[in-house]
Amino acid sequence: MISSDEAVRLDQSDPLRNYRREFLLAEGTCYLDGNSLGPVSSRVAEGLQEVVSQQWQPDLIASWNKHGWIDLPLRIGDQLARILGAGPGQIVCCDSTSINLFKAIAAALSLSQGRKKVLTTADNFPTDRYMVEGLSKLMAGRCELVSCDEANILTSLNDEIAVLVLTQVNFRTGRLLDMKAITQAAHDLGIVVVWDLAHSAGIVPIALDDCNVDFAVGCSYKFLNGGPGAPAFIYAAKRHLGSLEQPLSGWLGHRNPFDFSPDYEAHEGIAQFLCGTQAVISMSAVEAALTLYDEVSVEQLREKSLALMAFFLNKLAQHSETSALHLVGPKNLAQRGSQLAFEHEHAYGLCQALIKRGVVGDFRAPNILRFGFSPLYLSFQDMDFAVDQIVQSLAAGEAIQSGNNQRSLVT
Amino acid sequence: MISSDEAVRLDQSDPLRNYRREFLLAEGTCYLDGNSLGPVSSRVAEGLQEVVSQQWQPDLIASWNKHGWIDLPLRIGDQLARILGAGPGQIVCCDSTSINLFKAIAAALSLSQGRKKVLTTADNFPTDRYMVEGLSKLMAGRCELVSCDEANILTSLNDEIAVLVLTQVNFRTGRLLDMKAITQAAHDLGIVVVWDLAHSAGIVPIALDDCNVDFAVGCSYKFLNGGPGAPAFIYAAKRHLGSLEQPLSGWLGHRNPFDFSPDYEAHEGIAQFLCGTQAVISMSAVEAALTLYDEVSVEQLREKSLALMAFFLNKLAQHSETSALHLVGPKNLAQRGSQLAFEHEHAYGLCQALIKRGVVGDFRAPNILRFGFSPLYLSFQDMDFAVDQIVQSLAAGEAIQSGNNQRSLVT
Numbered sequence: 001m002i003s004s005d006e007a008v009r010l011d012q013s014d015p016l017r018n019y020r021r022e023f024l025l026a027e028g029t030c031y032l033d034g035n036s037l038g039p040v041s042s043r044v045a046e047g048l049q050e051v052v053s054q055q056w057q058p059d060l061i062a063s064w065n066k067h068g069w070i071d072l073p074l075r076i077g078d079q080l081a082r083i084l085g086a087g088p089g090q091i092v093c094c095d096s097t098s099i100n101l102f103k104a105i106a107a108a109l110s111l112s113q114g115r116k117k118v119l120t121t122a123d124n125f126p127t128d129r130y131m132v133e134g135l136s137k138l139m140a141g142r143c144e145l146v147s148c149d150e151a152n153i154l155t156s157l158n159d160e161i162a163v164l165v166l167t168q169v170n171f172r173t174g175r176l177l178d179m180k181a182i183t184q185a186a187h188d189l190g191i192v193v194v195w196d197l198a199h200s201a202g203i204v205p206i207a208l209d210d211c212n213v214d215f216a217v218g219c220s221y222k223f224l225n226g227g228p229g230a231p232a233f234i235y236a237a238k239r240h241l242g243s244l245e246q247p248l249s250g251w252l253g254h255r256n257p258f259d260f261s262p263d264y265e266a267h268e269g270i271a272q273f274l275c276g277t278q279a280v281i282s283m284s285a286v287e288a289a290l291t292l293y294d295e296v297s298v299e300q301l302r303e304k305s306l307a308l309m310a311f312f313l314n315k316l317a318q319h320s321e322t323s324a325l326h327l328v329g330p331k332n333l334a335q336r337g338s339q340l341a342f343e344h345e346h347a348y349g350l351c352q353a354l355i356k357r358g359v360v361g362d363f364r365a366p367n368i369l370r371f372g373f374s375p376l377y378l379s380f381q382d383m384d385f386a387v388d389q390i391v392q393s394l395a396a397g398e399a400i401q402s403g404n405n406q407r408s409l410v411t
Numbered sequence: 412m413i414s415s416d417e418a419v420r421l422d423q424s425d426p427l428r429n430y431r432r433e434f435l436l437a438e439g440t441c442y443l444d445g446n447s448l449g450p451v452s453s454r455v456a457e458g459l460q461e462v463v464s465q466q467w468q469p470d471l472i473a474s475w476n477k478h479g480w481i482d483l484p485l486r487i488g489d490q491l492a493r494i495l496g497a498g499p500g501q502i503v504c505c506d507s508t509s510i511n512l513f514k515a516i517a518a519a520l521s522l523s524q525g526r527k528k529v530l531t532t533a534d535n536f537p538t539d540r541y542m543v544e545g546l547s548k549l550m551a552g553r554c555e556l557v558s559c560d561e562a563n564i565l566t567s568l569n570d571e572i573a574v575l576v577l578t579q580v581n582f583r584t585g586r587l588l589d590m591k592a593i594t595q596a597a598h599d600l601g602i603v604v605v606w607d608l609a610h611s612a613g614i615v616p617i618a619l620d621d622c623n624v625d626f627a628v629g630c631s632y633k634f635l636n637g638g639p640g641a642p643a644f645i646y647a648a649k650r651h652l653g654s655l656e657q658p659l660s661g662w663l664g665h666r667n668p669f670d671f672s673p674d675y676e677a678h679e680g681i682a683q684f685l686c687g688t689q690a691v692i693s694m695s696a697v698e699a700a701l702t703l704y705d706e707v708s709v710e711q712l713r714e715k716s717l718a719l720m721a722f723f724l725n726k727l728a729q730h731s732e733t734s735a736l737h738l739v740g741p742k743n744l745a746q747r748g749s750q751l752a753f754e755h756e757h758a759y760g761l762c763q764a765l766i767k768r769g770v771v772g773d774f775r776a777p778n779i780l781r782f783g784f785s786p787l788y789l790s791f792q793d794m795d796f797a798v799d800q801i802v803q804s805l806a807a808g809e810a811i812q813s814g815n816n817q818r819s820l821v822t
Contacts, residue, residue, distance in 0.1 A: 024468045026469065029471075031471060033471065033472045036472050037467075037471060037472045037474075037475075039467075039468070039471055040463060040464075040467050040468045044463075045463055045464070045468075048459060048463055048692065052451060052455075052456055052459060053451075053456070056450075056451050056638065056639055057435045057450070057451045057456075058437065060440075060442060060444065060448060060450055060771065061444045061447050061448045061771065061773065062766075062771075063448075063639065064448075064639075069639060069640075095506065095507070095510065095687070096506070096661070096686060096687025096688055096689070097687050097688070098659070098661030098662065098663075098686045098687030098688075099506065099510060099659065099661070099686055099687055102659060106549065122673055123673070125662075125671075126662045126665070126668075126671050126672060126673060126675075127661045127662035127687065129673055129674075129675070130660045130661060130662055130664075130665065130675040131659075131660065131661060133660055133674075133675045134657075134658040134659055134660035134675070135549075135658065137656060137658055138517065138546075138549050138550055138658045139549055139550070139551070140550070140551075140553070142551070147673075219688070221688070227467065227690075227691070227692050228467055228474065228475075228480060228690075228691035228692065229480075229688040229689045229690045229691040229692075229694070230690060230692075231690060232687070245548060246545075247513075247545040247546065247548055247549045248509070248510065248513060248542070248545055249541045249542065249544055249545035250507070250509030250510070250538045250541060250542060250545075251509065251536075251537045251538035251541055252509075253541075254537070254541065257537075258776070259776065260536075260537050260775070260776065261537060262533055262534070262537060262540055262558075263540075263544075264537075264540070264541040264544045264545070275507060275509045275510055276506070276507025276508050276509030276510055276538065276643070277507055277508070277509075277630070277632070277640040278507070278640045279638075279639075279640045279641060279642060279690040279692075279693035280638070280639035280640040280693075281459065281638050281639065281640075281641075281690075281692055281693045281696060282690035282691075282692045282693040283640070283690075285692060355473075360471065360472065360473075362472065364671070365669070365670065365671065
C-alpha cells in the first residue's frame with residue numbers, strides 16, 4: 001500500500017523539487033493539463049515585461065536590431081535544437097504547427113522524386129491530416145493522403161509512399177512511437193519522414209540528428225510552457241537545406257530580405273522556412289521559457305515524469321472505486337509520452353467534478369479523461385492528492401451528476 | 412512663412428491632441444516611423460499585463476473559454492471590420508500578412524474558373540510577389556505571376572488575368588491607389604481582386620464592402636499600433652465564403668474543430684481562413700490597441716494626417732537647405748497614404764543623423780528616406796521640430812559624415 005508518507009519522502013529526494021517555485025500556480029491546484037497549455041513561469045512574466053517596457057517602448061523600431069528581434073526565430077531555434085537533439089542551424093521558431101506542417105510536407109514532397117502518397121495515421125491529430133488535404137487540392141494529383149492504423153505503421157510502408165507524417169506521442173492515447181526504428185524503416189524504402197513533436201517536445205528525450213529525421217515540427221505551448229498559442233517550430237536536416245523547396249516563400253525566407261528584390265531567392269539555411277514577420281511579444285515569452293532547459297535536462301524530466309505516472313497508477317490501482325477507469329494505450333510507461341488517458345463512461349462529468357476539487361485534467365470526446373504530467377511543477381504529493389480526489393469523486397458519484405459526455409473543449 | 416506659433420495654434424485646436432498621452436513615447440522623440448512599427452500605448456501595456464496575470468496565470472487552460480481566447484481572431488476581425496468599412500463576419504485576425512496573402516491568392520484562384528495569371532506591380536512589397544511565386548511552384552502551370560508598372564495597372568488588365576494583387580499604399584513611394592475604380596475595372600473583366608492594406612489599415616479611410624473588394628489582407632503593427640510582428644488579418648467578401656477554397660486548411664478552420672474529425676470540412680464562415688492555434692498574447696495586444704478606434708474615426712485621423720504632412724512639406728519648402736531632398740510619389744497629398752518619401756544622395760546618412768537629433772524616420776535602399784505620420788501621437792509642433800532638425804542637419808553636412816547608403820534595416 002502506497003502511503004502519503006512515501007510521497008513526502010519522494011519529494012524530499014527529488015532534484016527538481018525547487019522548480020515548482022518558478023511557476024505562478026495557485027496553491028491547491030494540481031495542474032494535470034500542462035500537456036495542453038503550460039502555466040506561467042516568473043521568467044516568462046518577466047520576459048514579457050522586458051520586451052514591452054525595456055525594448056519596444058524605449059527603442060521602438062530600433063529594437064529589431066538593438067534587441068535582436070530579427071534573429072529571435074533562429075535564436076529560439078537553436079535553443080530548441082539543444083532540447084531536441086539537433087545541431088545548430090536546423091530549427092527555426094515561427095508560425096503555427098499547422099503552417100509548419102504544410103511547409104515540411106511540401107518540402108518533403110519536393111525531395112520525393114515523383115512519388116505522391118503521403119501516409120499518416122488515421123487517428124493522428126486532425127490538423128496533420130487536414131494540412132495534407134489542403135496541399136493535395138493545390139497540387140492536383142501530385143499529393144495524395146493515405147492512412148493506416150497506428151498499430152500497422154511499419155507494415156504499411158512501401159516504395160510508392162513519398163512522405164510519412166507521424167506524431168511522436170498520440171494526443172489521445174499518449175502512445176510514444178519509436179522514432180529511430182520507424183525513420184530507419186521508412187528511409188530503407190526511400191520515404192521522407194516528418195515528425196510532429198507537439199506532445200513530446202521538452203518532455204521526451206529526442207535525438208533528431210541521431211535518428212536521421214528529415215523534418216519535424218512542434219509547438220512550444222505545452223510542456224515547453226511558452227504561452228498560449230506560442231509560436232511553433234520547424235526542423236529540417238542540414239543535408240536537405242540545399243535541395244528542398246518550401247512554398248510559403250515569404251520575404252523573411254529570402255536570402256537577402258532587406259534588398260527588397262522583386263524575385264524570390266531562398267535563404268541557403270534554415271531561415272528559408274521563415275515566411276512573414278513573427279509575433280515578437282509571444283516569441284519573447286518562448287525565449288524566456290526555454291532558458292529553463294539551460295539548467296534541467298530532458299532526461300531528468302523524463303525520469304521524474306515516469307516516476308510520477310507510476311506513483312499515480314499504482315495508487316489508483318489500490319482503490320476499487322477506480323475500476324471504472326480504463327487506461328487507454330500502452331500499460332508499459334516507457335511506451336508512453338507524459339500523459340495518461342482513461343476511458344470512463346462519464347469522462348466529461350468526472351473531469352468537471354475533478355476540476356472543482358482542484359485537479360485539472362481535460363476531456364476528449366467521446367469518453368476520454370486525460371492527465372498530463374509535467375515534472376517541473378508537479379510533486380509526488382500532488383499525485384497523492386489527485387488520486388485521493390479521483391477516488392472520493394467516484395465514490396460520491398459526482399461524474400454522473402456533472403453531466404453527460406459532450407464536445408471536447410480547447411486542446 | 413510658417414511660424415512655430417502657427418504650430419502651437421494648430422495643436423490647440425486639434426481634437427486629437429489628448430491621444431499623445433496614451434502612448435509611452437519619451438519626451439524629445441519625434442517618432443516618424445509609425446508606418447513601420449507603431450509605439451506602445453498604455454492600453455496595450457495593460458492588455459498584455461491582463462492576459463498574463465489575470466487570465467493565463469489564474470485560469471490556465473480554462474482561459475480559452477472563460478476569457479474568450481478561442482474567439483479572439485473573430486472578435487478582433489470584427490473590430491477591424493469597423494475600421495476597414497466591412498460588415499461583421501468577413502475578417503479574421505491571424506497569422507502573418509504573407510501567410511494570409513497565400514490564402515487569399517489561392518482562394519481567389521479557386522474562384523477564377525481556369526484562368527491562371529496573377530497580376531501584380533513590379534515594385535509591390537516583395538512578399539506579395541514571393542507568395543505568388545511559391546504558389547506557382549505548387550500549382551505547376553495553374554498559377555503564373557505577371558507584372559506591370561504601378562502607373563499602368565488599368566491598361567494591363569485583360570480577360571486572361573485571374574487575380575489582381577495590389578498594395579493600396581506603396582511601401583516605398585507612399586502612393587495611394589484608387590481602390591474603388593481599380594476593383595471595378597478588374598471586375599468588369601472577371602478578375603478577382605486582392606488588396607494588401609499593410610500601409611493603409613487604420614490611417615486611410617477604406618470601404619471594403621462598398622468597393623466590392625473580393626479579398627484583403629494587412630498587418631496590425633504599423634498604424635494600428637498592435638505591437639511588433641502582431642498578428643495580421645484577412646478579409647473575404649461574404650459572397651465568396653460559400654464557394655472558395657483555401658489550402659491552409661488547419662484544424663481551427665474546420666466546421667467543428669473540437670469534433671477532431673479525421674476529415675476536413677471547412678467552416679462556412681470567415682473562420683475557414685483560420686489554420687493553427689494563434690499567438691494569444693500578441694493577439695491580446697492587438698485587441699487592446701484597436702479599442703482606440705471606438706473613440707476616434709479613421710476620417711478624423713486622415714484629416715489630421717493630411718494637415719501634418721502639408722505643414723511639414725510647406726515648412727520644408729521654405730528652406731533652401733532642403734533642395735537636395737526630392738519628394739518621391741504624388742505631390743498631391745490626397746493621392747498618398749500617410750507617408751512621405753524623399754530621395755537624397757546620402758539618405759542613409761541623413762536618416763542616421765536625424766535619429767541622433769530625435770527625429771526617427773527610416774531608410775529604404777537605394778536612396779530613400781521615409782517619414783510616417785501617425786496623427787494619434789504627432790503634433791504640429793513635432794512637425795515644426797522635425798523640419799528644423801532636417802534643415803540644421805543638412806546645413807551641417809551631417810548626412811555625408813554619417814556614412815554611405817547601405818542595406819535597409821527592418822521594415
